[in-house]
Amino acid sequence: MNRFWLFFLAAFAAFPAAADGIWCDAGDGRVVTCPPQRRLPPPPPPPVYDGYEIAPGQGDAFRDAPPPPECTPEQAVRLARRYGLSDARLASVGTKTMFIDGYDYNADKSVRLVISKSPGCPLVDRM
Structure with a gap:
C-alpha cells in the first residue's frame, strides 16, 4: 500500500x-x-492626522496656526458633548470659567461641568 x-x-x-x-x-x-x-495591490493606508483637520485649500498654513487665545463657549459645549453629556448647553460664563449643564445617561443624572477659558479648554470640575 x-x-x-x-x-x-x-x-x-x-x-x-x-x-x-x-x-x-x-x-x-x-x-x-x-x-x-x-x-x-493593497489599498493605501488611511491618512494620519495629528489632531488637526486640514481645511480644503489651506494646507499647512491652517495646521501651523497658533491656537486661539482662549476657549470659546462653542468649544466648551462641543467638549461637553465629547465627554458624553447630552443636551449640553451653556449655563453661565465667568471671567475665568464657563459652566456647562447637561444630562449624563451613563450616570443617569444631571451634570454640570466647569471648564476653564484658557487655551485647550481644560476641565476644572464635574459636579
Missing part, C-alpha cells in the same frame, strides 16, 4: 512541472490559455 501511494505521489508531482500553463474552456468549444490571475 505504501509503494502505491509513493508511486501515485511521484507521478502527480511531475505533472505540474510538465504543464505549459492552465487551459480553460472558452464556453463555445474552444480551449484557450487562461491569463495569469494577479492580485490587486
Whole structure:
C-alpha cells in the first residue's frame, strides 16, 4: 500500500512541472490559455492626522496656526458633548470659567461641568 501511494505521489508531482500553463474552456468549444490571475495591490493606508483637520485649500498654513487665545463657549459645549453629556448647553460664563449643564445617561443624572477659558479648554470640575 505504501509503494502505491509513493508511486501515485511521484507521478502527480511531475505533472505540474510538465504543464505549459492552465487551459480553460472558452464556453463555445474552444480551449484557450487562461491569463495569469494577479492580485490587486493593497489599498493605501488611511491618512494620519495629528489632531488637526486640514481645511480644503489651506494646507499647512491652517495646521501651523497658533491656537486661539482662549476657549470659546462653542468649544466648551462641543467638549461637553465629547465627554458624553447630552443636551449640553451653556449655563453661565465667568471671567475665568464657563459652566456647562447637561444630562449624563451613563450616570443617569444631571451634570454640570466647569471648564476653564484658557487655551485647550481644560476641565476644572464635574459636579
